[in-house]
Amino acid sequence: MDKAVNSPTSLAPATQEPMLLKTNIVGFNTIVIREFSRIIRIWGQTIVPPAITATLYFVIFGSLIGRRIGDMGGYTYIQYIAPGLIMMSVITNSYGNVVSSFFGAKFGKHIEELLVSPLPGWLIVGGYMMGGIMRGLIVGGVVTIITLLFTHMKIYNVGVVISAVLLSSIVFSLAGMINAVFAKNFDQISFIPTFVLTPLTYLGGVFYTITLLPQWAQHISYANPILYMVNAFRYGFLGVSDVNVGLAYSIMIGAAVVLYVSCVWLLHRGVGTRE
């Protein structure tokens, strides 16, 4: 082996007080770049499946069945479900990215690289959250392009579109992280998406307006947080919503804050990551 060339005088970060801000910026960028590289490296798992699923939805529900359903909320059925389908892919992929990436790091033990580093927990949570947002937006963008192949889409309020998709992505990225923190095996990272997230998404007004439901079912639907996200997003495109958009924002912002604080606290306590 070659003679080591380590010299005590070159040990800049250790011999000086840590430059925390610089460390944090470089560290955050490193996590974000690593997450982005992962999304691109396994594009066959991260981007292609939701694109195919969205295409099938548009072909079956939009073009074939949708023509027979007629208008909904004053728009053609395919136009009505388009925002919901985009939001569904954003939610699923934001959640899926963080839950699989963080649990994979736990399972492969390379989460220890981050845990032993000087990076604070709030920044590690932020980095993984950014990964979820990136995948949500990339997939959302792909599904939007597919949507435009099937129908014309207008935008009622671009600010609402952007903020609703960002907040939803943040909420579900953080929810995915909490799932990954508690998961002990791969079954437990597919349990919540299969038995909680998918039913809530399908019952969250993606394919219908809840005004079609009986009164009792409408009341139950109001307990579903995804209903607010889908409707806020739809409002941004079409200007119609089943819920109060202000209330939808309150719920999204509230959920984002509560989940972020919870993630940081769990990481600080070492739940699921330290003994």
Place this chain on the structure above:
Amino acid sequence: MQALTFQQLTKTYKNGVQALKGIDLAVEEGDFFALLGPNGAGKTTAIGIVTSLVNKTGGKVHVFGHDIDTQLAAAKSCIGLVPQEINFNQFETVTTILLNQAGFYGIPRQVASKRLEKYLTALQLWEKRNAVSRTLSGGMKRRLMIARALMHEPRLLILDEPTAGVDIEVRRTMWTFMRDINEAGTTIILTTHYLEEAENLCRHVAIIDKGRIIENDRMSRVLRKLQTEVFVFNLRNPIAAPPVLPGYAVSMPDDHSLEIEVSKDQSLNDIFSQLSASGVDVLSMRNKTNRLEELFMRLVNQKEGQAAHG
């Protein structure tokens, strides 16, 4: 300055196991320190607490004066860890793993690229820089973990079984590398089951057993505590029976070798004289077991005996 100190460090796991029962330890800056103990003694728990992978139950830990309770980020910046188990992302390339590691410590990409070349070259991994890490051999993976731990050029390098499962040739080259790093100023704490490794490399040793430190001294002083050693003499010609050497216990494992127990106050010169007088021609001589290993076994067994009778 002290690189690492433990004060009454305790750890009790949720299942009630007391892994550390109030240990005190000090490692001086620049030292090459061996932390030894049988499996389950508490070594990895202690390292886990220093590197914040394990939450302590009680006590204090300082790394270069930084209290891990109040100055955790500063303490972590000083530490490089080579863990016992392979814990890098097996789907990433060697280069990506090292650049990411540097990034987690705030090292800019330009600086990291230079260090990457320096350490991969020194550890003979430069040719593998673009290889996906899971394709590396066991020895290469171990060296990659050392390179990774050095990317932020830590003042304290903790090596937890760094040569486990590595062939003897690679192990010896890794020893040379570790010595060089230590000579350049990096404090090293080594845990290993190869006691020959600890004896060769380390200047101080602490032996931990059942959560308590049972020995902590300079390596040379610890080795001097060994009251008797058994030497194996390889003979040039076969002999029919062991020679009688007054004052020495002699056994003959086969017709070409003798094992002689020698206490601290006896002399090897005397043995050679007596063997010559008996017409035994000695070809070579060696310790039957590694000296530290012998002492380690005696200390651990002695403590177990005391516990059984106490």
